[in-house]
Amino acid sequence: MLNTIVLIRTDNFDKALTALSDLVRYGGMKIRGKPRIIPPALSDWAFEQIVGEKPRKKVRAHVVAQVDLPASKAIGRIRDIHPPAHIVVIPVGTHVHKEILRLWGTFKELKGFHPPKEIKRPGEELEE
Template sequence: MTIVLIRAENQTKILNSLADIERHAGLKINGTPRIIDNNLADKYAKSIMKDRLRSKSKIAVLVSVKENATLSVLQIRKIHPPAHLVVISEEYR
């Protein structure tokens, strides 16, 4: 099980990204996505990437996927979702 952080400009892009994760990346979403504070999401993304962010998010969600972190990263890299997706592996918990 892996957690994916989705940061976006609006709710439509979040919903499209969630659909892309299931349809095109073939990942199985566990449970319901949880909305989190966008400033907290930006902080997490910045600490994981160890680089500055190009833009701040206006909305963010955390979603749990069934697959492991490696497979999740490989599958998400194949698609081009309209939002910024960050796969959070076990080492960042």
Template sequence: MRNTIVLVRTDNFQKASVALADLVRYGGMEIRGDPRIIPPALSDWAFEKISGEKPRRKFRAHVIAQVDLPPAKAIGRLTDIHPPAHVLVIPPDSEVWEELIRLWNTFEKLRGFHPPKRRKGEGGKKEGEGEF
């Protein structure tokens, strides 16, 4: 299965980490592998290709991560939570996705990000939870 990619655009890498943690904690998403830092120009290109609009704001931190949900479900979860960043969902059948995956290993890993453990009542049950 091809993972959906999320593009996080925000003011600094700490906010990007918080936004990714929110996707896990409140959005019930699992981040696959290590989030990566991408160049602002590539982020702007991806934004424009996916949204059909030119970016209106300049951000300093641009991070991509692979998540375990199909695009429509990821978008639905994003509308329920409000991470402290601009988050764009990039579907696996897009040109942008192909390019980001092709370049994936050339991007620097986002250091210091550790996905939070999901607690009961946050984004679904883990295997074995709540079953007697």
């Protein structure tokens, strides 16, 4: 099964790690595998393809991760939690998703990410 990809664009890798933790802790998402660092040019291209405009802000940290939710659910949850980074959801089946997966093995792993304990979202039961 293919996973939705999230592209995290922010000022530094500490903020990227915090954003990933927020996705797990407050967004109820599971990160599949290890998040990866991608080249800025690929990040800008993916952003432009998905969002439909060039990124206005230059950022230093470009990270991709695979999450266990469909794109529409992931987008809704990200809107609710306001992580400290710009996060673009890349749906399964798009040419951007295919290209990032094709290159996945060439990206360096993001060091220092350890999924936090999940916090129960309002109105949801915590899975054991």
